[in-house]
Amino acid sequence: MKNIILFGAPGAGKGTQASLLAEKFDLIHLSTGEMLRREVALETPLGLRVRNIMNRGDLVGDDVVVSLIAKALDHGRNEMLDEWDELRLRRACGIGPDDPLPEKPQPSIIYDGFPRTVQQCQMLEFLFQKKQRRLDAVISIDVPQEELVHRIHERALSSNRSDDTEEVIRHRLEEYEAKTRPVLDYYKVSGRLVSIDGSGEIPETNTRLCQVMEYIMAR
Numbered sequence: 001m002k003n004i005i006l007f008g009a010p011g012a013g014k015g016t017q018a019s020l021l022a023e024k025f026d027l028i029h030l031s032t033g034e035m036l037r038r039e040v041a042l043e044t045p046l047g048l049r050v051r052n053i054m055n056r057g058d059l060v061g062d063d064v065v066v067s068l069i070a071k072a073l074d075h076g077r078n079e080m081l082d083e084w085d086e087l088r089l090r091r092a093c094g095i096g097p098d099d100p101l102p103e104k105p106q107p108s109i110i111y112d113g114f115p116r117t118v119q120q121c122q123m124l125e126f127l128f129q130k131k132q133r134r135l136d137a138v139i140s141i142d143v144p145q146e147e148l149v150h151r152i153h154e155r156a157l158s159s160n161r162s163d164d165t166e167e168v169i170r171h172r173l174e175e176y177e178a179k180t181r182p183v184l185d186y187y188k189v190s191g192r193l194v195s196i197d198g199s200g201e202i203p204e205t206n207t208r209l210c211q212v213m214e215y216i217m218a219r
């Protein structure tokens with residue numbers, strides 16, 4: 001039962017790479033951005049509260065995202081199976097095809113877009129203690145600023161996301177520099193940070209990530 005954080009600036013390709021890794025290594029993919037977008041689309045009270053914050057490109061409150069993660073970790077079997085098929089869940093937990101599933105299986109998880117502030121890192125540590133999980137690795141996808149800006153131009157042309165206009169993405173990059181980059185220093189100290197070059201095409205970055213993941217999953 002591994003816990004891996006995929007870290008990177010907006011435009012680094014976290015979402016794409018996290019999906020590919022989840023598929024290949026049988027992981028649950030937890031994306032706080034996706035969870036929040038779901039709340040907004042469903043117009044839940046939380047969604048209505050965070051919609052404008054997200055549209056501006058600001059970060060949502062630490063307590064909000066941590067409680068979404070806590071809820072996801074608390075998921076009962078059935079809710080988890082909604083997002084994930086049973087076969088993958090059995091494989092990931094080493095449960096045979098005819099054996100009963102436990103009420104709360106503990107599969108490996110890849111975290112995408114979380115934590116994004118040092119405060120969230122500290123809250124996650126506390127949460128892991130409570131849930132008897134431990135952090136195995138933080139993988140940072142490093143992309144130079146010029147390449148991020150180039151990708152942002154491209155993404156702004158083709159994306160359906162309301163926070164993918166050029167102006168808002170620039171603000172998201174500022175938020176990243178001010179509040180999220182310090183997360184790297186936080187994890188550097190603990191020796192669990194691995195950085196990979198994410199400046200190339202998706203398959204190239206994916207190959208590098210898979211090499212790191214093979215090592216983490218085998219430990």
Ligand code: AMP
Nearest residue numbers: 032033054057058059060065113114116
């Ligand atoms: P993402 O899809 O990860 O790029 O996130 C989209 C937006 O959701 C961000 O710009 C924030 O407004 C919000 N968001 C997602 N994850 C977090 C987080 N861990 N902390 C605060 N805000 C978040």
